[in-house]
Amino acid sequence: MLVETVFRSEDVPAAERFACYRELMSLAYAPIELRSDHAADFRVHQRLVRLGAVSVWPGEFQPLVFRRTPKLIRQSDPEVYQLTLVLKGSGRLTLGRQEATVDAYEFHSNDSSRPSETWTGQEPTGIVGVEFPKAQLPLMRGRADRAIGRRMSAKEGVGALLAQFLTQLTRSTDQYTLDDGPRLGTVLTDLVAALFAHTLAAEKSLTPEAHGRTLPLLIQAFIQQHLRDPDLTPPSIAAAHHISLSYLHRLFQDEGTTVASWIRRQRLERARHNLTDPALRDVPIHSIAACWGFAHPTDFSRAFRTAYGLPPKDYRKRAAHSAAQTRG
Template identity: 85%
Template sequence: MLVETVFRSEDVPAADRFECWRELMSRSYAPMELRSDHADDFRAHQRLIGLGAVSVWPGEFQPLVFRRTPKLIRQSDPEVYQLTLVLKGSGRLVLGRQEATCDAYEFHSNDSSRPSETWTGRERTGIVGVELPKAQLPLQRGRADQAIGRRMSAKEGVGALLAQFLTQVTSNTGQYAPDDAPRLGTVLTDLVAALFAHTLGTDTSLTPDTHRRTLPLLIQAFIQQRLHDPDLTPPSIAAAHHISLSYLHRLFQDEGATVASWIRRQRLERARHNLTDPALRTVPIRSIAARWGFTHPSDFSRAFRTAYGLSPRDYRHQATRSTA
């Protein structure tokens, strides 16, 4: 299990809750000023998870204002980038002359070396925060600074891949061993670098090692978002990522699969899930097959039987009986 520290406001007397929260934030992260209209009985729940040099902190709390002032920066600057995935609520960031809003399923970014002020919305806010040392980010010097403060979506592409990684790691830390922490931190750092590079409109800022490690993940995310497209083919995937077809096949050989078999497996898994969904019980099987890129029902039935040992009809019937 990964090592984590947990704060629950209900474990602290009401009058002391906000002060305890403030001390935790200033001790665990870049020192900051905090204020809240709910300070008399502040409600918050937060975990701090260490992944090597990277810290991840999922939390939920009442409306707040965070301030990082020039004075606090002079007193202490840990030289970190901060990235926050907003899961619930909204926020607004002022970073020098920049001002940006951030809604649910977007990232906002910050820099511990720059004065800033962040307001969360009027409702409880749910986030997953990330802090990583600037020196650890595998981007060309100065490029990461240009991405700070820009809006970054968590709904598609690299942002969705990073959001998926963060929610998966933080939802169940018990599935990982303590020795996994540095490796997970490396993956997280590479994905943050890839998101920054994507935000800047180019991946040429990435180091060769980071590009090589993240490219298979980015291609898999690209495929998963287009499984419904019957024209999704290895040549179209290679062209979309500006790589040769042979290099694409080589990447998937390292994953232990061919490109076509990996696409088919993902499509079959989505179709299998639909067949067991009570809400889709009346949807024709051929429609479910077409939804996931199978243009010929007979091909779908044959592939499904090979993968799961039953025809799609029998599989749905068995799942329906089990649910009943």
């Protein structure tokens, strides 16, 4: 199991909660000033997950102000970058002369070596924060600094891929072993580097090793976003990523599959999900199949039965019956 620490305000007397949380943040990250209008009875639930040198912070807390001053930086600087996925609420970041607002499903970034101030909105905020040593980020010198403070979407492209990775990772850490931690940390920093590079429109700034590790993930994210497109083919995918068709096929062979098989599996999974959705129970099966790129119902039925052991019609009936029993 991964190394994980949990802090819940309800486990601490109300009068001590804010001071305890402030101490936790200063010890786990760096000396920091915290202010809140709710300090008298502060509510927070925060976890700290260690992935080798990388830390991940899923949490939810009441409105806060975080502040790193020049004096605090001189006192202690861990030389780290922070990237925060906002899941609920909003915020505003001041970083030197830069100022940016952040809404739900956006990222904001920070640098432990630069004075900053972050305000969360008036409602409770839900986040997944990531903290990693600057030296570990596989970007050419100076590139990461230029990305810090910029708005980055978590709704599409590389940002959506990173957000999916973070939410899945933090949903349940008991499915991973202690040895998985450093490897997951490497994947995470590669994805962050890809997001920074994408934000700067300069993917060439990635080191060759990091680009090689992230390229399959970027291609898979591209496929996921274009599954409804009937023109989604191996040649179009290769062209979109400026690689040869043979190299694309080799990337998927290294994963033990083919491009066409991977696309078909993703489309089948989307169709399967639609067939179990009560809101779509009146949508004809052939319409769902066509929506996900299966032009011929018989081909869809055959592929679906091979993948899930039942024809689509029977699978939908079984799912509806199970849902009815659960409600009953």
